[in-house]
Amino acid sequence: MKLSVYLADDHTIFVKTLANAVATFPNVSNVKTANSGRQLFKLVKETSPDVVVLDYEMPGWNGLQTADRIMQYNDRIKLILLSMHGNEELIITAINQGIHAFLLKNTEPEELQTAIDKVYLNDFYHNKVTTRALKKSAKEGPGKYYNISKREREVLLLICEELTMREIAGKLFLSEKTIQNHRQNLLKKMEVRNTAGLVKRAIELGIYIL
Amino acid sequence: MKLSVYLADDHTIFVKTLANAVATFPNVSNVKTANSGRQLFKLVKETSPDVVVLDYEMPGWNGLQTADRIMQYNDRIKLILLSMHGNEELIITAINQGIHAFLLKNTEPEELQTAIDKVYLNDFYHNKVTTRALKKSAKEGPGKYYNISKREREVLLLICEELTMREIAGKLFLSEKTIQNHRQNLLKKMEVRNTAGLVKRAIELGIYIL
DNA sequence: TTGAAAATAGGTGATTTCACCTATCTAACT
DNA sequence: AGTTAGATAGGTGAAATCACCTATTTTCAA
Numbered sequence: 001m002k003l004s005v006y007l008a009d010d011h012t013i014f015v016k017t018l019a020n021a022v023a024t025f026p027n028v029s030n031v032k033t034a035n036s037g038r039q040l041f042k043l044v045k046e047t048s049p050d051v052v053v054l055d056y057e058m059p060g061w062n063g064l065q066t067a068d069r070i071m072q073y074n075d076r077i078k079l080i081l082l083s084m085h086g087n088e089e090l091i092i093t094a095i096n097q098g099i100h101a102f103l104l105k106n107t108e109p110e111e112l113q114t115a116i117d118k119v120y121l122n123d124f125y126h127n128k129v130t131t132r133a134l135k136k137s138a139k140e141g142p143g144k145y146y147n148i149s150k151r152e153r154e155v156l157l158l159i160c161e162e163l164t165m166r167e168i169a170g171k172l173f174l175s176e177k178t179i180q181n182h183r184q185n186l187l188k189k190m191e192v193r194n195t196a197g198l199v200k201r202a203i204e205l206g207i208y209i210l
Numbered sequence: 211m212k213l214s215v216y217l218a219d220d221h222t223i224f225v226k227t228l229a230n231a232v233a234t235f236p237n238v239s240n241v242k243t244a245n246s247g248r249q250l251f252k253l254v255k256e257t258s259p260d261v262v263v264l265d266y267e268m269p270g271w272n273g274l275q276t277a278d279r280i281m282q283y284n285d286r287i288k289l290i291l292l293s294m295h296g297n298e299e300l301i302i303t304a305i306n307q308g309i310h311a312f313l314l315k316n317t318e319p320e321e322l323q324t325a326i327d328k329v330y331l332n333d334f335y336h337n338k339v340t341t342r343a344l345k346k347s348a349k350e351g352p353g354k355y356y357n358i359s360k361r362e363r364e365v366l367l368l369i370c371e372e373l374t375m376r377e378i379a380g381k382l383f384l385s386e387k388t389i390q391n392h393r394q395n396l397l398k399k400m401e402v403r404n405t406a407g408l409v410k411r412a413i414e415l416g417i418y419i420l
Numbered sequence: 421t422t423g424a425a426a427a428t429a430g431g432t433g434a435t436t437t438c439a440c441c442t443a444t445c446t447a448a449c450t
Numbered sequence: 451a452g453t454t455a456g457a458t459a460g461g462t463g464a465a466a467t468c469a470c471c472t473a474t475t476t477t478c479a480a
Contacts, residue, residue: 122449149456152456162402162403162404164435165437166436176459178459180438181458183437183438184438184439184440194372194437194438194466196369196405196409198406199405199409199410200370200413210410210414361427361428362426362427376466384427385430386429387429387430390466390468393468394467394468403468405467
């Protein structure tokens with residue numbers, strides 16, 4: 001089964017040529033482009049693609065903001081972020097926010113091809129840039145990476161929304177006990193004592209936006 | 211008894227002339243100037259003044275950041291913030307952070323004189339700018355003003371630091387019950403349900419800096 | 421100087437969080 | 451095939467929070 005891939009970048013020349021390249025990938029059938037986050041989100045709402053490739057540096061919604069909306073709309077869409085700069089902080093924020101791959105703009109087109117493949121099959125595509133950022137930040141925090149799972153991120157978000165464990169359990173159709181466990185794991189992973197710490201971390205990491 | 215007043219502004223010409231004017235005020239005896247927040251904080255640590263006048267727009271530490279340090283160092287010093295723009299959000303943030311007066315740079319020197327007086331006698335000096343900002347934001351939030359008292363602000367800050375009620379009580383030499391009441395009042399005033407909400411409000415209001 | 425607001429502190433009871441366990445099932449990677 | 455990580459869920463007990471009270475003292479503004 002071939003994948004449908006949407007691309008967004010404010011430089012039309014770039015996004016169009018990239019789209020042509022992507023269209024030649026053997027595992028891709030359907031390619032669409034947009035030159036803003038808003039416009040791409042519109043496309044996604046019409047027909048959901050399998051993978052979205054977003055430029056980080058865009059006027060209006062940037063890549064991460066756009067990713068955020070797409071995730072909320074449909075969390076099965078895989079998200080690849082492109083950026084000019086391999087800024088460590090940005091990479092960590094992106095990963096914590098649930099991005100599935102991070103590529104520099106000066107990479108070879110082949111890497112995008114493998115990234116699209118891997119991202120669709122697995123959940124995250126790691127490359128030199130991301131692994132280096134993770135390793136570096138693992139000790140040198142702030143901007144530390146805490147390896148929060150998808151479920152944990154979901155629970156954390158709802159904790160930030162001031163819900164109790166019981167309410168979260170109700171919302172996610174899970175046992176209250178399960179949520180308590182997720183919470184406990186978050187406390188440990190993020191090295192905080194209580195809700196105050198969780199909320200601060202969530203905001204720091206860009207998981208929760210104030 | 212005459213007051214000692216310290217001034218900080220990065221424009222040396224401005225701060226010097228202002229200092230000369232302030233020195234002529236009948237209730238002021240001692241005036242010192244600095245052209246950065248850091249430098250002023252140094253002066254304060256040498257000898258604490260009664261009142262500090264800070265420009266908001268400064269390179270390095272801005273006026274609010276400087277105010278924050280001064281408050282932590284000695285909370286009996288009164289703080290007056292000067293700004294070019296009467297930005298409502300800034301005013302609310304400043305008040306929530308515990309600033310004692312907010313003046314626009316285009317006010318008459320006489321208003322600074324009364325502000326210094328009032329601020330020293332009472333706790334807060336209100337003028338057209340601040341009252342208008344408060345009234346406007348009271349309903350139109352975000353940036354809402356919740357009328358948090360000094361103690362409450364202190365407790366809120368420690369809640370954000372992940373301390374429990376018992377620990378806060380110990381730190382402030384108060385009963386745990388008192389802190390619990392302050393917390394309860396904060397929950398009501400800020401219209402939130404729990405710690406998560408308190409932390410978010412504190413960050414929004416600039417009371418706690420992430 | 422009187423009244424309002426703030427700060428203090430106590431009471432009570434329900435609910436929630438915190439901090440440990442164990443255990444099963446599944447998906448994914450080696 | 452075995453290992454690891456994640457998601458699920460249960461148990462237990464202590465600690466903390468939440469949500470109402472009442473009441474006294476201080477402080478401040480009108």
